[in-house]
Amino acid sequence: MLIVANKILVGSGEYLENGALLIEGDTIAAVGPADAVAARAGSGVERIAFEGTVLPGLIDAHVHLAFDGGADPVAALAESSDETLLSDMRSRAAQLLRSGVTTTRDLGDRNGLALRLASEIAQGTTAGPRIVSAGTPATPPGGHCHFLGGEVAGEEEIRALVQRNLSQGAGVIKAMVTGGGLTKDGPKSWESQFSQEELAVLVAEAHSAGVPVAAHAHGTPGIAAAVEAGVDTIEHCTWMTGDGFDFREDLVQKIVEDGIAVCPAVSPHWQMLPRFFGEERAQAMFELVRKMADAGVKLVAGTDAGVQRAGFDGLVPALSFYAHLGLPNSRIIDMATSSAADALGLGDTTGRIAPGCRADLILVDGDPLEDLGALKAIRAVVTEGRKVDLSA
Ligand SMILES: [Zn+2]
Incomplete structure (x- = not known):
């Protein structure tokens, strides 16, 4: 899965703007400028273009x-x-x-x-x-x-x-x-x-x-x-x-x-x-x-x-x-x-958007660093590389 987004939270209070992240299996394989990461993704990869913010789950x-x-x-x-x-x-x-x-x-x-x-x-x-x-x-x-x-x-x-x-x-x-x-x-x-x-x-x-x-x-x-x-x-x-x-x-x-x-x-x-x-x-x-x-x-x-x-x-x-x-x-x-x-002793596994971490993510509208309430506007949840059905 390739996710291209306006903002990706890559560190404490730090956004990567117009970035992308590539998920292979259950793991984040790459994070970086949209063009460079997209070039790494194969042609059969599912692509999501998102106007909001991607954060760690x-x-x-x-x-x-x-x-x-x-x-x-x-x-x-x-x-x-x-x-x-x-x-x-x-x-x-x-x-x-x-x-x-x-x-x-x-x-x-x-x-x-x-x-x-x-x-x-x-x-x-x-x-x-x-x-x-x-x-x-x-x-x-x-x-x-x-x-x-x-x-x-x-x-x-x-x-x-x-x-x-x-x-x-x-x-x-x-x-x-x-x-x-x-x-x-x-x-x-x-x-x-x-x-x-x-x-x-x-x-x-x-x-x-x-x-x-x-x-x-x-x-x-x-x-x-x-x-x-x-x-x-x-x-x-x-x-x-x-x-x-x-x-x-x-x-x-x-x-x-x-x-x-x-x-x-x-x-x-x-x-x-x-x-x-x-x-x-x-x-x-x-x-x-x-x-x-x-x-x-x-x-x-x-x-x-x-x-x-x-x-x-x-x-x-x-x-x-x-x-x-x-x-x-x-x-x-x-x-x-x-x-x-x-x-929780899981600092190397989850809680961050970095290569090697599990692909545990949320996609929200808006900018949570600006307005914490944006975290309520969840558009997608990804856990270990799989998109969650939010309609259930
Ligand atoms: Zn308790």
Whole structure:
């Protein structure tokens, strides 16, 4: 396939104007001036001339395909058999793909279903984005998301769960370092769930297999413990305490120095947060994300799709949050492409338009560096060199 376009995003905030890209199989074979690249394409090659912008396919670095994004995802999950759930997860994956997401990271499933779906998609029997799956997240008995089946007490059980996930193909290990709002009967969001030693064991077990660790952490002590344990990404990172927030500059500095990525997992409906948390508390939470951005933390985009009110087409609406904070569009697009790919360990595979990368692309009307809203006007999605049927 040869795609000739007015603009092709070839680097951070950098367009190639009047360029072309040549796709051979599932890979980008060449990118450059339209004439030169067109000359390389054989006569039988499908040609697409596009007046808009070509960008790398988007990455949603935090989803839960097992949750339905409805009013009570936990109840809906409990009522679903594995068979029904897997079928629903296939629809959700297809929805992600049609919204421009060509790679996603699933941070907590039940019974390895996201891992099964990931392999169906990899084999081409099901349409969907590439899925990096955590399998079942580790949590203490009764802890956050205990109903997913990953309850572990003590170091031996932690090692066994990590090994179980790895043996089923997990590409990341997820630890519920603190409580979370979704689990009404569990610890509070700011409360830590694991000891420092337990976290160290979990990280060592994952890292010895070359697999990164994603830490769900709201509370400041949990964030500190996750950093100390050497996790690779921190999810949410809201700096909560029992009665407010405790933003620690020294810890942020260490997050930057250690190259830990932070996925704030802000909801597509972030504008509604002041109504849920109160204006003052919501603004304080927003401000802390801005402070992390200003400090140079490697932020990546994710939506927590599947939890209450977060559907599987919400990545672009969620990105508007970062524009609201004043981040430049170039950085926001990086958060959902190259930076996210790096954080998922896929920086050489996807998230960039360069020769050798997988042909994961979106074609949009307009100029997203000028107006982020242009990302909503998706005209085509290409995943591993294949055009996606957007009419489904
Ligand atoms: Zn989550």
